[in-house]
Amino acid sequence: MKAAEGEYNVAKKKLEAEMAVDDREIEAKISERGAIAGACEKEMIRVYERVLSAKDDGVALAAVSKYETIEDEGKVVYWQCEACGVGLNMQDVNLLMMGRELQFCRNCSRVMYLRAEPAAPPAPKPQ
Numbered sequence: 502m503k504a505a506e507g508e509y510n511v512a513k514k515k516l517e518a519e520m521a522v523d524d525r526e527i528e529a530k531i532s533e534r535g536a537i538a539g540a541c542e543k544e545m546i547r548v549y550e551r552v553l554s555a556k557d558d559g560v561a562l563a564a565v566s567k568y569e570t571i572e573d574e575g576k577v578v579y580w581q582c583e584a585c586g587v588g589l590n591m592q593d594v595n596l597l598m599m600g601r602e603l604q605f606c607r608n609c610s611r612v613m614y615l616r617a618e619p620a621a622p623p624a625p626k627p628q
């Protein structure tokens with residue numbers, strides 16, 4: 502009985518020590534992640550402010566919207582920067598969807614983001 506108790510206590514102490522190490526590792530990882538996220542955010546803010554300072558209208562972001570029209574050859578999908586109206590190619594759209602890094606409009610240089618909701622088709626221009 503005493504031996505079993507002793508074994509149990511040794512095992513318990515060992516487990517507690519291992520758990521303490523895990524906690525320290527987890528805490529280290531959390532602070533590491535915080536530092537990386539902080540650096541990324543700072544870099545994004547820096548880029549954002551650079552674009553902003555170059556724009557007279559004070560708008561550094563541009564929504565990208567998807568439009569669908571029915572044309573002679575069937576349904577046509579196209580993507581457009583709402584700030585300047587330039588069309589995006591599929592490579593631009595794919596990069597934007599991946600969301601790994603900031604994407605800039607090739608025409609107006611604003612930071613693009615995908616509009617969450619499908620936009621209404623652009624109003625017909627008055628003739």
Ligand SMILES: [Zn+2]
Nearest residue numbers: 582585606609
């Ligand atoms: Zn644009």
